[in-house]
Amino acid sequence: MAVVSGSILTEVVIYRDPCQSATCSYYGIKRKMPTTMRGITAGQLAKAAGVNLETIRYYENIGLMPEPPRTRGGHRAYDEAHTRRLAFIRRARELGFTIEDVRALLALTNPEHTSCAQVKEIAVTHLTQVRNKIADLARLETILDATISRCTSEPTAHCPVLDMLEP
Numbered sequence: 001m002a003v004v005s006g007s008i009l010t011e012v013v014i015y016r017d018p019c020q021s022a023t024c025s026y027y028g029i030k031r032k033m034p035t036t037m038r039g040i041t042a043g044q045l046a047k048a049a050g051v052n053l054e055t056i057r058y059y060e061n062i063g064l065m066p067e068p069p070r071t072r073g074g075h076r077a078y079d080e081a082h083t084r085r086l087a088f089i090r091r092a093r094e095l096g097f098t099i100e101d102v103r104a105l106l107a108l109t110n111p112e113h114t115s116c117a118q119v120k121e122i123a124v125t126h127l128t129q130v131r132n133k134i135a136d137l138a139r140l141e142t143i144l145d146a147t148i149s150r151c152t153s154e155p156t157a158h159c160p161v162l163d164m165l166e167p
Contacts, residue, residue, distance in 0.1 A: 039068070039077030049086045056086065064089055064102060097126055 046053050059065040065085060068076045085106070092102045101122055108119050143164075150160040 039071075039079055040083075042076050042078065045078045045083060045086065048083060049090055051086070051090060059086070059089060062099065064099070064106065095126075096130060097122075101126060 040048070042053055042056055046056055049056075056065065060067050065082065068078045068082055071077050088106065088109070089102055092105060097105065104122055105119065108114055147160050147164045
């Protein structure tokens with residue numbers, strides 16, 4: 001039994017659609033998962049992952065998260081795979097990878113498409129960008145430090161910090 005954030009996943013009965021195809025011509029809707037599965041709500045997933053509901057829906061809308069099956073009542077029923085995928089996305093975003101980088105990395109997690117060389121290429125490119133940002137920030141730090149050190153903190157007609165900001 002899977003555990004998420006200290007709570008046991010609840011069992012959700014998924015609506016059984018009489019249609020056998022992905023789209024039911026009779027109802028004109030995507031069919032529901034024709035099984036009983038264990039699932040958690042969007043709120044539980046959000047809490048477990050440390051994100052808000054809008055983030056989950058955004059990732060679904062842009063295709064980073066697969067849309068989960070729905071309960072008979074129309075609620076999303078997330079499983080352990082969704083939890084792991086959301087954790088992967090969140091960690092990649094925390095490391096500064098772009099949405100497109102995350103999309104590429106997710107595609108490379110598929111055992112049929114895994115290529116460590118491709119993953120490394122994405123990571124090396126990102127690391128180069130991070131190092132460039134660090135160098136830019138170090139230059140800014142030097143400029144700000146030098147300017148602030150010229151401040152006398154006393155009433156004066158010219159403040160070095162304000163002078164630096166003047167166009």
